[in-house]
Amino acid sequence: MTTRTDTGVLIDTETLAGMLEDPSIAVIEVDEDTTAYDGGHIPGAVSLDWKKELHDLPRRDFIDAAQFAALLGSKGISDDQTLVLYGGNNNWFAAYAYWLCKLRGIDDVKLLDGGRIKWELEDRPMTTETPDREPATFRVRGEERPELRASREEVIGFATNGGQMVDVRSPAEFSGEVMAPPHLPQEQPYVPGHVPGAANIPWSQTANEDGTFKGLDELTALYAGKGITGDGPVIAYCRIGERSSHTWFVLNELLGFREVKNYDGSWTEYGSLVGVPVEVGA
Numbered sequence: 001m002t003t004r005t006d007t008g009v010l011i012d013t014e015t016l017a018g019m020l021e022d023p024s025i026a027v028i029e030v031d032e033d034t035t036a037y038d039g040g041h042i043p044g045a046v047s048l049d050w051k052k053e054l055h056d057l058p059r060r061d062f063i064d065a066a067q068f069a070a071l072l073g074s075k076g077i078s079d080d081q082t083l084v085l086y087g088g089n090n091n092w093f094a095a096y097a098y099w100l101c102k103l104r105g106i107d108d109v110k111l112l113d114g115g116r117i118k119w120e121l122e123d124r125p126m127t128t129e130t131p132d133r134e135p136a137t138f139r140v141r142g143e144e145r146p147e148l149r150a151s152r153e154e155v156i157g158f159a160t161n162g163g164q165m166v167d168v169r170s171p172a173e174f175s176g177e178v179m180a181p182p183h184l185p186q187e188q189p190y191v192p193g194h195v196p197g198a199a200n201i202p203w204s205q206t207a208n209e210d211g212t213f214k215g216l217d218e219l220t221a222l223y224a225g226k227g228i229t230g231d232g233p234v235i236a237y238c239r240i241g242e243r244s245s246h247t248w249f250v251l252n253e254l255l256g257f258r259e260v261k262n263y264d265g266s267w268t269e270y271g272s273l274v275g276v277p278v279e280v281g282a
Helices: 012-015 037-038 065-074 086-104 115-121 152-160 170-177 217-223 240-256 266-269
Strands: 025-031 047-048 082-086 111-113 164-167 232-235 260-262
Touching: 025 037, 025 086, 025 260, 047 260, 065 266, 082 086, 082 115, 082 240, 086 115, 086 240, 111 115, 152 164, 152 232, 164 240, 217 240, 232 240, 232 266
Parallel strands: 025 047, 025 082, 082 111, 164 232, 232 260
Antiparallel strands: none
């Protein structure tokens, strides 16, 4: 069986533990806020607040490449370092940041396989000390990749004319039984249901109990069993785009599907549109 790390986009916990003093890498914890980071993080890691720092507030959109470069530089990260991203929730927001890096043309980036959960399960070192780094220069060396991001028009086109789509939410969200994950408010400004024609393959089915990704043969079978084969464009979506980034990583970076897009607008956008087709039920 092909191993998960053959693609070069992952780094395992043992390897990272031996590189914490290596100046060629920059370890970054990414989450929706800094609560977990403040309570303890991988030594030397800096934090990225997905909500406050990666979004071009007050708009619901991401910072552009120049803003991203300035943000990383302000944290003492230079463009000659490899970014190693990790976070909680099996790397939900770390995968989102990874996808955003690729979208904005930042290529030298890896995801910690298993993320925070595996690091903690293995009782590896944690600290509450924030690294004191001088600002650095970060230049984005690659080109923007708009082809990695799905628009509402593309999703409507798939819903109307057919296409491979993956709804990575829970079955209860997919069917319309609930509006959001259990820990979030269920009163949301959108209708329940899913995009017609989408296959429901929850993101969590791609991960082992320790947060690591399953083997490539198992992942291939998981998606093929629901008609997601990668022989054409594939769009992944969830509620706000973080869980679907995890699935985008699996399809694009691990399985090597050629045309995979993350719909970051996801159900928050699509379920709020007027006049678009919606299905409910399994």
